Amino acid sequence: MKKTPFIKPALRLAMLWPHTWAGVTLGGMLMVIFFMGSLSVFAPEIDRWMMPSTRLAAPEGPVSLDQAVRPLVDRLSAGRTVQGWFVRLPEERNPVLTLRLRAEGGVIDGVASADGAMLPPVGTLGASSFFYPLHYSLHLRMGFIGIWIVSFATVAMLVGLISGVIIHARIFKDFFTFRSWGQTRRSVLDLHNLTGVLALPFHLMISFTGVVIIAPIVLPSGVNALYGGGIEGFYNDAIGGFDRPRAGAAAPLAPLDPMVAEARRLWGGGKVGYVQVLHPGDAAAYVRVSRSTEDRISLNNEPVVFDGVTGAVVKHAPLGPVVAAQRFLSGLHIVAFHHWSLRWLYFLLGLSGCALIGSGLLCWLEKRRAAHGVRAGVGWRVVAAMSCATTVGLLLATLAMMAANRALPADAPSRAMMEVAVFFGVWIASAIHAGARSAGGPPWRSQTGAAAGLAVACVALNGLTTGDHPFQALADGKMAVFGVDSVLLLTAALAFAAALRLGRPAKGRVGVEEAKHA
Structure with missing residues (x-):
């Protein structure tokens, strides 16, 4: 007797379209949201690094x-x-x-x-006033347009997660499969499946609670019905x-x-x-x-x-029960409470979301190139350049801003805006560089190599300008500074290893059957 599949092939095929195009069209935006959200978990610690005068007991x-x-x-x-x-x-x-x-x-x-x-x-916006607002509003404040965009992308993330579970029927097998050797494309596909399965509960929770936080703004009808004065009435009367x-x-x-x-x-x-x-x-x-x-x-x-x-x-x-529930779910998302092990878990799982999104974009690029042989097509090149700019390029921009924070004179006029200009300038430059080089494939190796150098430069500049090099910071009990420097050095090591790996010749292409799961 033929065994009936738990998920019908027709449903899996139907879910493939929203899963693919939600990721391709909004993957770059989601990468910004997840990466800046991960940094925001340690926003006060990054603030101490970027604001030396506040490194107090x-x-x-x-x-x-x-x-x-x-x-x-x-x-x-x-x-x-x-x-x-x-x-x-x-x-x-x-x-x-x-x-x-x-x-x-x-x-x-x-x-x-x-x-x-x-x-x-302090002469800087720091993480609390730059990275964190970029996470939830993209610094587009007029008419809450940034919050609307983030809300739409977050709902798309939920669609991608749920459709991904339906598409990948071998979800439990994928949990134990990661082939980091051999074909790069197979490794990327395994990484996508592994991060999607391993951190699925977290990704669902963080996406859902993110929507709950901004629901009073993007879904104001219920608020208007219950509280006079709309959103202002909600916050005045309910909170x-x-x-x-x-x-x-x-x-x-x-x-x-x-x-x-x-x-x-x-x-x-x-x-x-x-x-x-x-x-x-x-x-x-x-x-x-x-x-x-x-x-x-x-x-x-x-x-x-x-x-x-x-x-x-x-x-x-x-608080009333509904608003109390909203405040609880908001706290579950923002993790403002003191719990260091849970904070690190949020940080790592947030970065796993970046890995999930980035590997999904890479899977799409490699599938199109393997199936159609399209290298210089306009659509492929746009996605390739966007993928590079919103992954490695975003990291480059962040590191460049931190390096500028330590390199610019403390009394420079409009110093905070100069740092912001460096961030967006480097980000735009990385996108232009990726677009110009994407015909032969995105410039992953050169940009990861630059990220490794910038991460080391940040640590060196912090030591030179403040005297708080990692060993001194540890001796003085400045754990926030020591922690940020340690993560920067780890970032440099990982980026350097990635640049070396990307410099090796490819060992072949992924099979057609495996490409279907991309």
């Missing part, structure tokens, strides 16, 4: 807002009327005070140590927002430390993440104290709002 106890922060606000405002100010308090991974004031004449930013001593301007206008009558701001103590009592413990003061010096002043999420998965920071003059609690309401 974490404070041993809580910071007094009245003794350390309020005098700092007075110095920064320099007598100007302040409409409001915000401070993020130091913690283990980010050991500095970060302030932002809205005053007459514009916004004032400052960074200080835990005792209130001002630090030099502890509060607002009231100025009264126009002067009144002194009450001490802030008792408000912090009361907020911690209402929370039943926990640390303060940040504090926001609105309308200071006015009778309608109010203070929002928000909890740090370092000790929990959920991003529910349980804000407590106080009257700024009397110090009485104005608002403290628990």
